Amino acid sequence: MALGVGEALQSVICLAPGYVAHPGLPVGWVELVLAGMVLTMIRVLWRPESVTAGAGRFHTLVDLPGIGTWLRRLARHHHVLLALRMMTVAVFLLVIYAGLFGTPLPERNFATVVTWSLWWTGVILSVAFVGSAWCAICPWDALATWLVRRRLWRRAPEHVSLNLRVPRWLRTVWPAWWMFVGLTWLELGLGITTSPHLTAILALVILVLTLVSQLLFERKAFCRHFCSVGRTIGLYQQLSPLALRPIDPEACARCTTLECYHGTADIEPCPTHLVMGRLRENTFCTSCGACSQSCPQANVAWSSRPLGSEAMLDARPRWDLAWFVLALVSLTSFHGLTMLPVWEDWARQVAQVIGDSGQLLWTFTLGMAASMAVPMALFVLVAWVTWQMDGRKLPFRRLFSVLAIPVLPLAFSYHLAHNLNHLVREGRGASAVLLNPLGKGALPMSEAEMLQRQLHPLLDQDLLFALQAGLLVFGFWLAVRILQSRMSQIAGAGPARSLMLPMLVFVAGMSLFNLWLLMQPMVMRM
């Protein structure tokens, strides 16, 4: 009985007067996470080992009994992919229609519920299971491609686009970095998540941007350089257990025609300029299947690989990608921060100091800038200390880029844990919205309905806590493993142990901050 009351009290924690939020991770689970982190640290510092054995091995899935045949068919033929693209485009068009013509109530409109509660949260979960499969069925790309090429799947003549090369200064992921920051500002600052109308307009704007990019530049420049969703998925994909790879690497080594890169008369070339035989990292692979469809030897298929092996061994450190990783880790934590009741108290105090009123956009912008600047500045400091400890052997930019790779699992694990909360607690109303996408005649959510949703999340609350705790420990463990591997590549197993220390402090600090965020009650968006 006492335990029941304790748990019940925890489920309605009230931090600030007037705010009731969903409960955070209970103390028991927090202790388990801390124990997991301590054990990982002890193991790493006690037994340094270079993480290389078996980390790069691929196992093709087409050899699996039963599912293998299906996967082979999926990789070779365009029909399944085309059908899936048509489905996502249909949903996308319904999102726009519902956003423009449906009810303005966010929790009753298909546009806001599907975009922000299901897709935006689910797309990150999908990376853990199917890598960048979302990019293959992305409705923005599919619609823009159909409109520009005026065909559903066959290769179009080159003159449908200006086919310009992307200017050298744009051949980075900095455009996607800025788009990511901009989208976060629109989402959390302007509150686009609570406006079906603005959600639909944002979808249309991104469609126009995708189309402009396809009309101006060769192949899919938008996917490679501009799309923040694609780059987020691309980076997280370094940790995914699935990837498109050659079945027989020798066959690729002998290949001189490179259909995967150039395409065939019917099949488009690789949209992001990748050559399958030389592919070591999946950051820019959109899983579009062009390589597997065009390969005359049917040598490209989905393969499984050890978790995080790409980040440990194969991912090439890049200055722009390193900054994208830092944006990811800071903005995912910032997402959590803005959904705490305590955020409102801070915002009030800052607004009072700077004289902000109305929607408090200046206050929000300041908070967002600070939330990005602090972890980034700390990381720069840690990289500089490591650089000094290493005797400045490597150029600073290179070491900085290498050190950013272990940060990736921290962003991914917290992103997943945070999104699970949204999906489980906000997804409850999805079925009603699917039945009435425009929300015709719907009223705002009543107090009784809000109560019902709180009492009956999609997953049992204890299971949700277990998953969140497991994700945090997993993220920390993977970050440390990647750090170990990368540092031993730079300095050898022995010296790597001391060189790792500053980064270990950073990784542990970020993990503890994310754990603290998960412990707090969370205010839902709708």
Place this chain on the structure above:
Amino acid sequence: MRRTIRAMLLLSLLPALASAHHVLGRPSYSLNEDSNTPPSMQVETQIGKYFVTYMVFPAFPQPGKPGRINLYVKRLRDDHPFLGKVRFTIRDDSWLASDDAREELGVQEPVDNVFRQGFVISEPGDYLVIAEFEAEGEPYRIDFPLRIGNPSSMGPLGITLGVIIVLLIAVNLLQRRRLARLKTSEYHAREEA
């Protein structure tokens, strides 16, 4: 048992739950099923030393139909309600609209600590309601967005379709010209050869 206790605790917090989804400065919609009040739009924000709650009835006012604004202002320091006068003005909220083109809705005194301002607006569109008051010798001004009627649905769709069509035609024309130029230069090259 656990669920029952949870439900009881949550029920006891129902009034607080109603404000659980309010984000500072952001409109939210609520329905109180225990009263006859229609759904309302509510914004909570602050300015200087005051916390302001602004409610619009109905939640989605229509052109030509009467609506009401309820404003509640309290001092952050001690939750003491502001009891002076509040002047309500309104203007068009389009990008090019000037702040000089304001129309006065009224000057209100509080009744039960709430400033109530009625309105009837005939033209649909985006408006800005400006509430102004003076407290402790300092002037305060708060801007609240007010949407009358439904936002234009065809506008964004039409603009997007228009932009797409113009872009597709422009690139098509450019490429045709480029191809024609290429053919001509190839022809001349062959002639010269």
